[in-house]
Amino acid sequence: FLGINDPGFLLSRHRPLAISNCPTTSSDDLPLQPLAAGRWLRFLGKLLPVLRWPPQACPFLLLVEIRQSAPAMGIECLVLGAGQEIGKSCVIVTINGMRIMFDCGMHLGHSDEERYPDFSLIDGSLDCVVITHFHLDHIGALPYFTEVVGYNGPIYMTYPTKALAPLMLEDFLRISVGRGVEEKFTAEDISACMKKVTPIDLKQNIQVGKDLQIRAYYAGHVLGAAMVYAKVGDASMVYTGDYNMTPDRHLGAAQIDPLELDLVITESTYATTVRDSKYASERKFLKAVHDCVVAGGKVLIPTFALGRAQELFILLEDYWERMNLKVPIYFSSGLTKQANIYYKTLMSWTNKKIKDTIALQNAFNLKHVVSFDRSQINAPGPCVLFASPGMLSGGLSLEVFKQWAPSEVNLVMLPGHCVAGTIGHKLASGKLTKLYADNNSQIEIRCKNVNLSFSAHTDSKGIMDLLKFLSPKHAMLVHGEKPRMSILKKKIESEMGIKCYDPPNGGLVKIPSATVHVKAQTSDSFAKSCQSPNFSLSRCSTSGAVLSTDLASPLTVTDDRVGEAILFVDGGKARGVHKDELELELIVSGEGKPQVVLFGHCFPIRSKNLTNATGRLGLSGSRSLLKVLALELSHLFPQVDVQNMGDFLQVGSFILSVCTNASCTRRSSEVPGDPSTTCTYFCCSWCMEDEKLALAIISSVRNSL
Structure with a gap:
């Protein structure tokens, strides 16, 4: 029988109870190197004369599949943001000619043209945009892209992301206006943009056009966050967005099916870090907060109003209740109140413990956490304040920091990663000792600061666990810092034996198709089988997304014609025969023996x-x-x-x-x-x-x- 020295599946021609004495042929003798991808040899479209078949001493067989579609072109990834940096996530992925934009974020560490992805690098049209979650570094540039740049195609995100994204965008715009910064989009642009969004459920199969299929999987991280699977023809990939491989107090761990993948694009925020256990971080957090308020100090926790805030609310609420503490816990804006309302209504996206408590009490009905008014900034006595935005990048959190920083009794608690260029990043790295007040007077930074990881990003162990579970043929790192990404890249290549990429912004990664084209004659029976229609019906929106079985939806008819044949090679000639003809062919070649x-x-x-x-x-x-x-x-x-x-x-x-x-x-x-x-x-x-x-x-x- 034929043996090919690679991971491809091999086929043998056997007589019953006895293996026929056929010579073996190595991959060096037969030019079938693309089979190293471990796939079946596939024919796409017309069979093209690419390989010349050497004379063989006996016939051998390979199963092939013929689809009526364009020749495969592989996968190309153009990085517009989050390439060797954290911020403005945006990757254009072209799969066999179909083009998807994954995320459309802004960089909170910049206020110039570096804040937005360079959309001028996009050559040609997009088939769709997919947003993984509501954080600004993943969705912040979307209103600008749709209402100013002019993109008018399909946009997909989960239901919670569509509900919560406008809150984040409007809050960002309000803070920018308060600082006198003019942004590239308006409140009207946000509203118009969100009207173009199609919400999707987890594991819902979405058909975009005739060839592209996408499917969302639970990512943890924040409410509504999703990993996205995309497939065109025989090429498929997963874009993880931000994800968490461990559950927290209000969300579960990321969940995804085992998939046959050519590529996984993964975040790498903590590329070289294995974080402390969640419980160790919680103990340190509670001790630091408790020690500060008992000493009469004020605790400032700069955090975005969605995601990490809800996690820490639940933690402090439980601790305050157990310790019978009376010190007030404040949150800073109506945004957080709105967010808590959405969290209550979108409870199905939280973890099992939260869901199980619904029947008794809602975990987001907080007794000790109350709204904050600016007039209370200099009020006497201890308190805990959650103020947005995170990273001390502006707004109320920066205003309060300037007031509380000169006192040694006060504490600033940074609960997650701070992007380079922000005041939070400088404070965490010990480089911030002075700050200018609004009247240009200097402020001495004397307060204590603690940086604990309550980040909802996975660590390096989680990244490796996900990649080993999915076993892709290639991996690509985004959303990380260059030196650490380089270390993780080498680790992936060493331990998994696959090629890993870490392109910069503007970088292009090309992954060739594993498809092989072979010239072969076909039998009449096989040709007729390819002409047999294979109709499927579905009800779709005008954009092509499968939405529901509502009788009012338009009916779409798909003819997915697939013909399976045996590639029969004998005497240096290849023929595609129908499987029903195979037994006859073997009897003839086997001189009448079964x-x-x-x-x-x-x-x-x-x-x-x-x-x-x-x-x-x-x-x-x-x-x-x-x-x-x-x-x-x-x-x-x-x-x-x-x-x-x-x-x-x-x-x-x-x-x-x-x-x-x-x-x-x-x-x-x-x-x-x-x-x-x-x-x-x-x-x-x-x-x-x-x-x-x-x-x-x-x-x-x-x-x-």
Whole structure:
């Protein structure tokens, strides 16, 4: 049978009960290098003469799929913002010709032309814009892009993001006006922009045009935050936006399905940091606040009104109740009050503990947290004040800081990352000792300051955990600081064996398509099967997004014609035959003897989980590995009978065993994963009728270990 020395699935031509004596051919002899992507050889559109097939001593077979679509072009990523920096997130991703803008943010550390992404770099039109969450560094430039630059296409974001984004944008505009700064958009622009937004649910399949599919997944981070999966033809990717791999007091951890991906674009805010446990940070926070107010001091917590504020409200509310404290806790604006109302109505997006308390009491009904008035800035006595914006970038938080900073008894608590260029960043780094007041007099900074990470961003461990779970072919880092991104990039490439990119703003990353085009003749039966329509019906909006089953929605008819063939190569000539013709072809080539087709694959697994599981069960050897896998597969596939035959597992025609043959022709030449962990190869084979089941099992084994 044919053996190709790469991670592609191999097919063998076998006689029943006896393997035919066919010579093996390495990938050096046969120009099929794109199969190293681990995919089936695919035909897209017309079959193009790209490869020349060498003469073979006997026929070999490859399964192919033919779709009526344009030739694949791969993935291109143009970084307009958050390239080797944190701020103004904006990435243009082109997937097989379809172009998506992920996020459209502003940089809060700049007030000049550097505040907005450079939209002049966009060459051509966009098919859609997707916003991951409501933070200004991800949505702040959207009103400018739609109402001033003139983008008028589809815009997608989750329901909570659409509800909360206008509050953030309007609050930012109000603060800018208060500082005498003229922004590039108005309140009317915000309103007009949000009317163009189509809200989406998690895991809702959205069809944009004929070819692009997008789907949102829960990201944690803030209410409504989403990771976004996008697919065009055989190319797919995930843009994470900001996410959190650990749950907090009001949100759950990020959740995403195992997916077959060419690329993951991930944030890297904490590229080299493994943060303290959440409970350790909470203890330090509560102790610092308690010590300050007991000593008669005032605590300023600069934070944006949405997200982290709600997290800390719940923490202090619980602590004040337990300690029976009477010191007032203030929040600074009507924005926070509005936000709390939205949080109450969007409770389904919070974590399980919050949902479970709804029946008894709403976690956002806060007894100790009350509204603040500017006249109370210099009121005597201790207090705790949440003031926006975060990072001391202006507004009330900066005004209060100037009043409270000269006193050694007061405390400024910075609860998250501060962007370079902001006063918060200078204070946290110890570089701020003096500040000018509004009357140009100098203010001595004598107050204490504590910077604790209550950030809702994942840390370096979380980034690696997500990438290892998704196992993409490529990774790209954004939303981080260059030196730390460089370290994480090397770690990803070393441990996962994949290419990782960290482009600057204006940088372009090109990921070629794994598609291979082959010239081949086709049989009449196969040609007729490709002409058979495969209609599907859906009700869509005018923008193409699948919204509901409402009978009033327009009806869209899609003809997704897919033809599957066997690429039969004999004597240096390739022919595509219908699967129903395959048995006849094999009988002819096998001189009248009955033949069957087996698919074969040998793949490596590096996994501490597998080693830990066998150790826990007190097992060793290949049979112990198969026993662990049998338990795992029985759990993952309860609808099928997983039989443990001792030396191999069997599910229908699918057979899986531990491979000890170092020269196995089905084996991958590359072994991804952490080199410090043990590598085990698994060899498997299956018949054509169990193809989908086999691929599902292989994918599950790889993703669950």
